[in-house]
Amino acid sequence: MSATPRTVLITGTSSGIGLAAAVAAARAGWRTVATLRDTSRAGALREAAAEAGVELDIRQLDVTDEASVTAAVDGVIADYGRLDAVVNNAGAGHLGTLENDSMEDIRDVMEVNFFGVLNVSKAALPHLRVGGGRLITVTSVGGVIGQPFNEAYCAAKFAVEGYMESLAPVARTLGVSVSVVEPGAVATEFVNNIGVDIEADLDxxxxxxxxxxxxxxxxxxxxxxxxxxxxxxxxxxxxxLHADRPAFRIQTTDWARTFVGTKLADTDGSAVQGLTGAWVA
Structure with a gap:
């Protein structure tokens, strides 16, 4: 009898890294539950799976809705009996600055990018503990270095990194590995994802x-x-997902490693301020 396939749940799979990760995981033999807030937007995901010759279990999950998260996780356990890994990928960009943003704007960014991650992680952890599973969160180099006009977004990513960095040693005592993945610039739909019409909203x-x-x-x-x-x-x-002992912090490119390294070696903050200040000066 063949071993039961390991099961991974991935959020935010309608496009970009989430879509690519879902296809890659399925290709690697994982039973992959690919979730997204609006399943009517799953066309590209289905096409990518068909092209790769893999099967995905596509389900609805809104990371900001605790009932939706609970239903999705409980459904996975009911159908497959196990949850071995979670990839928190769902998120939303935001471009703005404090004086112009409303407090509602800022709270919305935190709700998706921070509290949404916690909603999914909290629901999954009891099941990840059963088999020594993995909790992986896609953050950003913006979770290490604050960037101009990304104040709310970077604040949310900083919060995720701080939370996961603090959780990791605690989860490890019960066999759960916690990692954050830090991309730099990824060739996705940047302009669409930040929710701004650059020409219309530039005032x-x-x-x-x-x-x-x-x-x-x-x-x-x-x-x-x-x-x-x-x-x-x-x-x-x-x-x-696959390393025997995955690092806590994983950058996706040499550029990201160099960029993040600037912050980690910058004890007084001057290097980061000099770097990002040049972007807007």
Whole structure:
């Protein structure tokens, strides 16, 4: 009798890293539960699975809705009897600055990118403990270095990294491995994901000049070929799934390792301020 396949649940699989990770996990032999908030947006996911010749179990899961999270996790256990890994990938970008953002805007970013991760992780941990599973969260280099006009987004990613860094040694005492995966620029739909019409919404009052400089620099980074592909970033997720002793913090490119290293060696903050200040000066 063949061994029961290991089961992984991945959030935010409609596009980008989540889609690529779902296909890669299925190709590697995982029973893959690919979740997304709106299953009517699963067309690209289904096409990618068909092209790769793999099967995905596509289910609805809204990370901001505790009832939705509980139903999804309970459904996986009811159907398969096990949950061996979770990849927290669902998230939302946001471009703005404190004086112009509403508090509701900021809370919404935290709800998706921070509390959503905790909702899924909390529901999954009792099942991950059973078999010494893995809890993997896709964060960002923006979870280590704060970046101009990404204040709310980086705050949420900082919070995720701090929470997971604190949880990791506790979870390890019960056999659960905790890792964060930190991509840099990924060639996904940057403009669509930040929720801003760059031309229509560029009036940022006294911040307009700095915002234009930041956007020009960022768009160039996405257009000049330096951004990695989602499939490449998903390889780091696979590393966290398969390594015998996965690192807590995994960067997806050499550039990301160098960028994050700036912060980790910057005891007084001057190196980071000099780096990101040049983006808007």
């Amino acid at each position: 940022a009052g006294p911040y307009t000049g700095a915002l234009r400089r930041y956007i020009d620099r960022t768009v160039e980074q996405f257009l000049d070929g330096s951004a990695q592909t989602p499939a490449s970033a998903a390889e780091s997720v696979m590393e966290a």
